[in-house]
Amino acid sequence: MNIKQAAEQSGVSARNIRYYEQAGLLTPARNPENEYRVYSQEDVRALKLIRMLRTLDMPVEEIGTVLNGTLPLTEAAERQRQRLEAEQQKLAAAAAFCTELAASDRTAAELDVDSCLERMASPAPAGGWFTGWVQDYRKMAAAEHKRQFTFTPDTAIATPQEFTAELLAWAAGCGEEIVITHEGMTPRFMLDGIEYRAVRYASHVRNIPILRVRCEVCDPSALAAEGDPKRLRVQRFLHYGLPVLVCLALAVVWVCTRNMPLWPDKAAMLLALGALGIGYGFRGWYLYYNDRDQ
Incomplete structure (x- = not known):
């Protein structure tokens, strides 16, 4: 198709199409007989994507890195x-x-x-200090949810081939596209342009075997949240530790209201409940954090 037809199908004016070609966002084929540009359906789709991203006011230079795969869309x-x-x-x-x-x-x-x-x-x-703190927390939480996640496989994963099959099945079920970069019992894969490492963990709950797969980004700096380092450390601690702290606070209230000697019975009870809460909190964070099961 010619530039007029491409403009009609994509909704991008012929003038803008020429500009995007000069900027390197589009490289249509040429008719060998007259050197006129020949646009394909892939070119039309690229123009529609450019139009969508420009509607979001994304810079042309950045759109080019998205189109050539240098920068993930996310x-x-x-x-x-x-x-x-x-x-x-x-x-x-x-x-x-x-x-x-x-x-x-x-x-x-x-x-x-x-x-x-x-x-x-x-x-x-x-918005003041509180609004900024909340915005930073949301960015940190989003980065942490991308940094690691878990899911339950359907098989026991006894071989590298089974591990690869489980990862591909999980991705298909979630509507994700992954590329296996290294097979094995600790395989690696690419998701949204970021490399992850997967590890298989087995545990038992009331003598029932539970199998989990934990996926974590290989290079944490790729998803590092921007902001004040001290504030990020506090927010990360609250993000992971708040459920445990709430359980410990409830345990303290429960123990302190019991009719028993302050020492050593209450102290021993608090230590036991504290160790139990921390242990289960760590287990939940390590094996069930950001659960991707469908």
Whole structure:
């Protein structure tokens, strides 16, 4: 098809198609007889994808890295989300300043321009400390959920081939696409452009064998959350440790309300419940965190 037909099918103007070709986002074939561009259905689909991402205001350079596979779409979408959130905060601050100007009932001659420019150069953060803390926590939690996850296999996984089959079956059931990069009893695979390592764990609950597969990213820096390191450490501790802390607090309340000597009975009971809670908390985090079972 020619450029006019490609424009009609993709919804991208012929002028923009030429621009995307110059930017390296699209390389249509050429007719050997007259050197005219010949567009395929794959080119039309690429144009539709470009149109979608440009509607999200994603930079053209970044769209090019998505199209050539250098940058995973998920990572590009996360970067754009952060940019849009920053822009949203700027627009909210600008709208609030416009509201203040409209309500001040001052003329342009009466306005203290220097003061206004100083305020606009260093605006107060939107939402305050709590909003920023919550946003950072959400980013950290999203990164942790990508960093590791678990699922229950259907077979005992006695051979590397069975392990590969279980990983592929899990991916198909979740609608994910993975590529096995290394077979074995600790196989590796690529998911959304990130390499993971899978490990098989067996445990027993009331003499019933339970098999789990734990998948963890090979390079943690690939999913490192940005932010203040101290704040991230506190948030990570709360993310993983809050359920255990709540159980321990309930255990303390229960023990302290029992009619027994303070020492050594209550202390021994607290130590036992504390060790049990920490043990089960660790087991839950290691084998059941971010469960991907369908």
